[in-house]
Amino acid sequence: MSDLEQINKILWHEFGHYMVDILLCKEYPKIEIEYITVRNFECLNNWCGTIKLIPDALLGFDKIIQEHKFFSYHSISLFSGCVFQAFHDKNTELEDCFSNKNKGSGKGDCTNFNELIFQIKRINNSSSPNNFNTEMFTIINNYNEHFHYLNNFHKDLNKVIDPLSMTILVDYKAKKEPTNFEYNIKYTDLDQLTHKVLQLPYFQSFEQMVQNTVQMILENIKQNI
Numbered sequence: 001m002s003d004l005e006q007i008n009k010i011l012w013h014e015f016g017h018y019m020v021d022i023l024l025c026k027e028y029p030k031i032e033i034e035y036i037t038v039r040n041f042e043c044l045n046n047w048c049g050t051i052k053l054i055p056d057a058l059l060g061f062d063k064i065i066q067e068h069k070f071f072s073y074h075s076i077s078l079f080s081g082c083v084f085q086a087f088h089d090k091n092t093e094l095e096d097c098f099s100n101k102n103k104g105s106g107k108g109d110c111t112n113f114n115e116l117i118f119q120i121k122r123i124n125n126s127s128s129p130n131n132f133n134t135e136m137f138t139i140i141n142n143y144n145e146h147f148h149y150l151n152n153f154h155k156d157l158n159k160v161i162d163p164l165s166m167t168i169l170v171d172y173k174a175k176k177e178p179t180n181f182e183y184n185i186k187y188t189d190l191d192q193l194t195h196k197v198l199q200l201p202y203f204q205s206f207e208q209m210v211q212n213t214v215q216m217i218l219e220n221i222k223q224n225i
Contacts, residue, residue: 003172006047008165009089010038013097013105014049015161016084020077021053022194023210028070030058033194035186038168041179044103065120072217075136076143076210078113082106083144087154094144124225132224139216146209156200160193 001009014036025031034052042048053059064074082097085105097104100111117136121129168183175181185193197203 003047003177004165004169006045007038007168007172008161009085009092010047010049010105011161011165011168012088012157013081013085014038014051015157016081017051017077017109019084019197019206020073020080020210021051022197023207024070024073024077025053027073030055033190035184035190036193037182037184039180039182040172041181044107045105048105061115061119064116065123068218068221069214071116071120071221072214073210075113075116075217076213078109078116079106079140079143081109083140083147086144087147094140098140120221120225126225128224132220135220135224136217139213139220142216143209143213146212147206150202150205150209153200153202153206156202160196160200164193 018033018036021033025033032054034054035050037050037052038047039049040047057063064071079098082092082094082105086092086094086097092104096102098106098110098113100107100114117133120126121132126132171183172178172181
């Protein structure tokens with residue numbers, strides 16, 4: 001797989017988080033996206049990415065599990081990266097990406113997701129912990145299935161991700177392909193990117209899907225926690 005293809009795949013993964021995090025920040029204005037990074041070092045594979053939310057003081061597990069809607073958005077963001085990636089890259093299976101047993105892009109996401117579930121059950125003394133777990137993974141599959149139906153939104157995303165992938169590759173080549181390359185999207189660039197995403201013609205269809213998934217998680221909490 002070429003560098004451009006790998007960068008593109010990583011961006012699809014990070015946009016899976018980013019799209020949900022935009023909605024999380026809209027719901028919780030005290031939370032902000034600080035940066036998105038794509039790099040080629042300290043990765044399980046050749047390329048990897050990160051999206052950073054701030055402030056840290058509001059984003060610990062103990063804070064996230066205190067408010068159920070907050071928990072719901074975070075949960076969706078964690079598995080959305082692999083849903084986006086598996087949709088885009090036909091060589092990626094969702095269950096291989098979103099797993100803490102493999103070297104997939106979502107290993108850390110899956111580990112954090114499992115920890116969130118453990119913590120919310122622990123503090124609430126869940127009466128039906130197995131039912132809660134089963135339903136959460138049913139929700140992931142439902143989200144994945146419905147995402148595949150958003151054909152116009154996929155086209156919108158390609159119009160954003162493909163040029164950004166090329167911009168990153170050009171920068172990488174201009175710097176003579178260093179072994180510690182890092183491309184950061186932050187400050188004005190991040191503001192402009194977020195504005196562009198919010199103006200996508202079919203972003204609302206994705207937003208509605210996320211809102212529906214939030215309600216499914218809240219209902220699971222109500223029934224099984």
